[in-house]
Amino acid sequence: MFKVIQRACFRYAVASSKAEAEITSVPGHKPPSFEDTVQGKYAGVLFSTASQREALHLVLQDMKYFKELAEKSPVFAGFLLNSAYKRNQQRNVLQTLTKEGFHEVTINLLNTMIDSQRISYLTKTAEKYIEYYRIFNKEENITIISAETLSEEQRSQVVGALKESNPNVQFSVQYKVDPSILGGLQMYSGNKFLDCSLLSRVNRLRSELLKLSI
Numbered sequence: 001m002f003k004v005i006q007r008a009c010f011r012y013a014v015a016s017s018k019a020e021a022e023i024t025s026v027p028g029h030k031p032p033s034f035e036d037t038v039q040g041k042y043a044g045v046l047f048s049t050a051s052q053r054e055a056l057h058l059v060l061q062d063m064k065y066f067k068e069l070a071e072k073s074p075v076f077a078g079f080l081l082n083s084a085y086k087r088n089q090q091r092n093v094l095q096t097l098t099k100e101g102f103h104e105v106t107i108n109l110l111n112t113m114i115d116s117q118r119i120s121y122l123t124k125t126a127e128k129y130i131e132y133y134r135i136f137n138k139e140e141n142i143t144i145i146s147a148e149t150l151s152e153e154q155r156s157q158v159v160g161a162l163k164e165s166n167p168n169v170q171f172s173v174q175y176k177v178d179p180s181i182l183g184g185l186q187m188y189s190g191n192k193f194l195d196c197s198l199l200s201r202v203n204r205l206r207s208e209l210l211k212l213s214i
Helices: 002-009 038-052 056-072 074-081 087-095 104-115 119-137 152-165 198-213
Strands: 139-146 170-177 184-189 192-197
Touching (some): 056 074, 056 104, 056 119, 074 119, 087 104, 104 119, 152 170, 184 198
Antiparallel strands (some): 184 192
């Protein structure tokens, strides 16, 4: 039953695109969009500079590292937000991180953010840069919501159904649990929402019954 539900659910229009590749540079060296925020401006300059240096993918790895480190380490996340640290202290901490070989473009970004007292925006800048890269790379971010935790077999079926419908797309899938949907699946992809939950079917049935009772 699960396989039938998810196959029907994933027959929707996702823009076709190429599989994931290591992008080093883009024509014009411009990010795919402009966001007038602190992180948007930093990420835009970072993207343009990395493209000019043919280092988009290398800088991507650095940005993923900082994003994951901030997510997994409350201490590091707190360090970025703590304005009490002096600039030399911030530099010392970043220089002693266990990851080896930050790209020169990344190091320049860190120094610029420290000098401008904007290091607190590092995580958001990393997230925005990753978003820019994925737009060029045609990677589709999918969030799957189920009433119960999906087994590994069910997750494989989900990915299989997505790839069957869109064989040239690289999917990045995140799973969440929401018991209130009762059963079935819900799926978010960017600004798209697909509801194949039992709750939605119950609500539609209630709506039809209300119409009959009027």
